[in-house]
Amino acid sequence: MNTIQLQEDILGLKKENDVTILAHYYQPIEIQEIADYVGDSLGLSRTAKKKANNYIVFAGVDFMAETASIVNQDKHILIPNYESCCPMAAYLTPEMVREFRNKYPDLPVVVYVNSTAAVKAESDICCTSSNSIMIVEKISQEFNVSSVLFGPDANLADYTEQKSGIKCIKMPEEGHCYVHSQIRPEDIEIAKKKYSHTKLLVHPECIRAVRELADFVGSTAQMYNRVKNSSNDENKFLIGTEEGFRVRLTQDFQNKNFYSVKDKLICYNMKKHNLELIEYILKNLDDQAFEVKVPSDIAKKALIPINKMLNYS
Ligand code: SF4
Incomplete structure (x- = not known):
């Protein structure tokens, strides 16, 4: 089947089954074209929260689907290829966050949405690359401090610190995105x-x-x-x-x-989805192999910093 036929097929199945498809800007263009909403992490989090459909197909990496699951515990969040993971998120574990907290007990923990659900559950507030400056300004005022703990992206921490004047202690120093940090x-x-x-x-x-x-x-x-x-x-x-x-x-x-700015600026993790997988999911909505479900105890804790961010944004 060619791309256009596959896209038509998907659009028909989507309508028939009342499914929402969300896609990140880094998805292959043929997936962006069949999505109900295309955006960045913040836009996708907001849209996932607003959607009334019982099934959401999430064409993005694992942490994005997890975020959708956290804000929609009663819905089915389906990811076309569960191997689509963000390596940046792996730089920060919940144990590391707890160690940083022990070392800096008075400082709030700000975590980039590019983090696991378990890490979000340990944080005070989440942020995205759209709102990190405003978030560290607000949370540092709330805690009455001039520094925050920030992870896992050391470059976003550096940028946020430069723009806000609030010290962002990196959790950890080496967290980065292999796509963006290769640009010299x-x-x-x-x-x-x-x-x-x-x-x-x-x-x-x-x-x-x-x-x-x-x-x-x-x-x-x-x-x-x-x-x-x-x-x-x-x-x-x-x-x-x-x-x-x-x-x-x-x-x-x-x-x-x-x-x-450079050839091959490609996030191979984002490109693990394709139209065939999306069509398969739409024909097998109850196949639990595609479902992303954050355990309710972690989801409950992680929802607090996510909602705090959404309320500020
Ligand atoms: S572009 Fe970078 S931060 Fe975004 S999903 Fe890929 S590896 Fe993760």
Whole structure:
């Protein structure tokens, strides 16, 4: 079956079974095209919470599906390929969070949504790359402190600290995203020579030396809005994030040009889903092999920091 036939088939099954499909911007474009909602982690968390459907198919990595399960304990959250995991989340364990707390008992724990449910359950508040600055400002005011514990992404911690002036103690020092941290200033230099008169947009998970070269730093949703609100003169953009997002921009803004700062900026973990797997799930909704269910005791604890973030956002 070709892509268009498969997509039509999926759209029919989705309607018939009253299923919502959520997809991250880093998904292959043919999956983004059949989703009810495409967005970044914050948008997906909010949408998962609002959706009334009994089944949500989540085309994203494991922690995103877990977050959907935490905020929708009564619904079935299905992930097309359970091997789609975020390696960054593995940098921080609940035991490590407890050790940091013992060392810094007065400081609040802020965890990036790119973390396991068990880690979220140990935290005071969650954040995303869209709202991390505002979240550390609010939580440090609430705790009346000038430092917070922040994990697992050391680059997002550094960016948040730079922008907020609140010290973000990294949990751990080496947490990073292998996609964004591979971008180097030399790549930017080469790309800028190749594509002149471009605006450089990068993700805060990039290293500081790269962020400092950028015209704009933000989450995928923020970069999307930056392009949407750009003037007619700004029609060439260098994109410093995963390839799926650049493809999406190319599709949505056909009067502008988008170039990647580097070849092969691909999150292979995000690309483990495909249309065949989604079609299979829609035909086998009760197959528990695809269901992501966070145990209720952990979900209950993890819901508190997630809701606290959503209420602040
Ligand atoms: S792009 Fe990076 S942070 Fe996002 S899922 Fe892939 S490895 Fe994790």
